Amino acid sequence: MGGIRVTETATGADWRAWQESWDRQQEWYMPDREERFRVMLDMVEAFTGPEPRVLDLACGTGSITDRLLRRFPKATSTGVDLDPALLAIARGTFDGDERVTFVTADLKDPGWTAKLPHDTYDAVLTATALHWLHSEPLAALYGQIGGLVGEGGVFMNADHMIDTDTPRINAAERAHRHTAMDRAKAAGALDWAAWWARAAEDPVLAGPTAERFAIYGEHADGDMPSVAWHAATLRASGFAEARPVWASPSDSLVLAVK
Template sequence: MGAPTVDWQAWQDSWDRQQEWYLPDREERFRVMLDMVEALVGPEPRVLDLACGTGSISDRVLRRLPKARTVGVDRDPALLALARGHFAGDARAEFVSADLSDPAWSDALPLPGGPFDAVLTATALHWMLTEPLRGLYGQVAGLVREGGVFMNADHMPDESAPRVHAAVRAFERARQERVRREGELDWGSWWTALAGEPALRDVVEERFALFGNPAVVANDHNDEEFQPPSWHAATMREVGFAESTTVWCSPTDGLVLGLR
């Protein structure tokens, strides 16, 4: 009997549905992100997929821009296993393991082609507190070529309208509960399902040893310090980007672009 096989596409689809449980406008954010890439650096970019997870950004970049090349970086061994399995045999995409909280994380990147045309990240950096995130932005500025772009799409609430945000949170909780009753997985349930995949059991256990099991850890993300889009734009300018602006937003999330 051979080794168990993994349906990589099915797990990518499952990841997307789980993320959409939290972010129903996720694909719209990706569309705007790729519009900006194509508009500012052209149809053949060299892209750093920062905190890449399963490679969601790389997947969308390469489907829309077939001559692009991507490098994904993440620390999560289980998500990297899904990314590598999904892109196996595709020479346009490669993935490396690195801890973004380590000041030397960029040493792991393959840089024979020089700085990147675009550094892209989505729903990934919110686990960093404000000052470490500021430091990471400074490192990213050194990885983007002149005229290149950095974009971060993430949770960026502007708490200056508390009644609006309270109403939005209540609305979203009701939507999520409705979708959950229809059988969709949330963050913890998705990880429980992945742990049941025989070929991935060891790498999921490795992930749990690093970060904890999301099904039993009450909160494995930063929920203390979230900054509004204006902070992200100002910080990008402070660390060396010539221009920065919000190119998409919702009441709770934003997509901020820095032009080097």
């Protein structure tokens, strides 16, 4: 943790309300977010059945874990993240649920996998998180993930993946999307900055929020390579097959099978 203090999960907060407000904030950026999660879980079921052992990578508030367990009550999940504020919400939301474990770890630390409770997983899932990494550390992370996924298991990454060969399409899509976002914001939707401002004012989350900004700063300066890059890098990391299984105009879901 490089000297960063880990905040204990506090009691007395309405963790479910914070979880839901995070979802609404993320949906402001990605209105088709739930469809993306549905396809992700469809593919988990197709490859691993209804009782998978899942690693929720860069789990945040536990959005994937929440949907996983509602759909597959016999699944188990390990959530891993470094963000103390989002982990506080996740731990509070799932407090007492023996199916769920949370681990504080930095995915850029080569030894982060040693903190996990299992050596292998049926599925490793992540969404809207790994664009915080530059391509070189992301490729290294993919190599580690290749060692965590069991034979026949899957890895899925849902994120912004930009094809630089289509600048006109990219510009038109972005302009159209931001017009809709502006309308929603005028109607009261919270963006990233406004959501974090509320967290910073909350008596329970203020401390963890200050810690997370000390760790990360305002936002990522990572990369958003193309779908083709992700698929090729995953194949080079030990996966037999990799390709997108869902896409919106702005996001893609890449699946890799061991």
